[in-house]
Amino acid sequence: MPYRSTEILPPGGAGRTPVGVVVLAHDQRHVRRKLLHMQHDDVVMLDLREPVLLAHGDVLLTETGETIEVIAAEELLYEVVPKDILHLVELAWHLGNRHLPAQIEAERVLILRDHVIRDMLAGLGASVREISEPFHPLRGAYHGNGGHRHGHG
Structure with missing residues (x-):
């Protein structure tokens, strides 16, 4: 079952170990609603009210309280x-x-x-x-x- 996130936290903002990592190129980091694939093949549905520009180190907070780190791809x-x-x-x-x-x-x-x-x-x-x-x-x-x-x- 995929994770769902409706909130972005700044780097280290959650104070928890992330359950996953999404690696995104610059043009993939401007999002509002998108299915993101994590490194270990799980997915997270990002569902935000408005478009955001995700930064390296940002944290997606899931509805169940887990966190997923955003990494800027090389x-x-x-x-x-x-x-x-x-x-x-x-x-x-x-x-x-x-x-x-x-x-x-x-x-x-x-x-x-x-x-x-x-x-x-x-x-x-x-x-x-x-x-x-x-x-x-x-x-x-x-x-x-x-x-x-x-x-x-």
């Missing part, structure tokens, strides 16, 4: 390293102009692998290398706040 990405902060802004503008999901950090930008975009960024003078790690792109202005309604620390 994804195949490009790490884009600019020459300086002004170059970072320029690269971010080009990526945003193409409506590409991007994780923008102080000294790098992460994007999903796309050889055409890689070539464009290299042509703009960026250092681009292939990596694999969890991806946490910014939500666009037209997506609202993603519905994520609890603090992280």
